[in-house]
Amino acid sequence: MSWEQEIATAFRKIEELVSEGFLTEEQAQRLESVSEKYQFFLPRYYASLIDKSDPMCPIRLQAIPRWEESLSKKEEIADPLQDLQHQPVPRITHRYANRVLLHLTPNCSMYCRFCFRKSLLNELKSDLFSGALTDAFQYLKNQTEIQEVIFSGGDPFMVSEGALQQTLQALSHISHIKRVRFHTRVPVTLPSRVNSTFVDALTSTRFRPIVVTHFNHPKELTHQALEALFRLREKAVLLNQSVLLKNVNDEAHVLIQLCEKLFEAGVLPYYLHQLDSAQGTSHFYVDEDRGRAIVDEMRKRLPGYLVPRYVIDIVGDSHKREV
């Protein structure tokens, strides 16, 4: 199936999951308030990886809403990394001195249930994504200390090849920009999108792109995902960032298997991210002591280059901090 067909046939309403056997009617009814608050979008490819007989299937937990999302805890905030407070012009987040985030699209190939931009992709969408890119390009030209542009969620792999190429061309004319980096879940949840036309557009300028994939569990490294990575690795630097998620990957043996499979696919495990306190995500929280114990165990059983750095974003810091 082409990626356009995948988008056209994706699940968009929670009720659709009942007839396909992912949820009972009662479970779907319980999720009404969640679907009013947060978007739901699930491609059939990623849904096909769900073990329907396992209520705690790690793919299910990442993809299908749970009633816990409607709980609002005081420590959870809408914009945990303060994207909106570091927005000098529309579509730019400038938090670190020599690199910026450029937000191309609010669209994602799936709305991950643990997303730290959950509110920014939902009720606050227009705050982060409205406005033409012209002002952003002008800002980048004027700020000569900026060396790297990072394309981050929504998912930059969801823009058209034409729009991507135009953006990269505009950036390639700004001489102080040395690197472009893409953070994407598309190879995980919609690998058919990473076709050769897209890879050509991604690599059509002077930049050798850095692509940071977001695989969280070894089950996600399917034949289709490996094909997407194979197409990318010829022309891009591939790193992976996982988020530490309760009941998904909070076991050393799961992350060890993930890191080994990533390496076989030509991807270096780079970061293991402590979950940010975003609204509607506390049921995924793993405390830092447990996280450290998991990483210690990984160190005993893997060579150093396969152990990701366990990091946390602290608002106000000039870089991510080791946990």
Ligand code: SF4
């Ligand atoms: S792809 Fe990234 S930005 Fe989009 S919902 Fe998933 S985690 Fe959030």
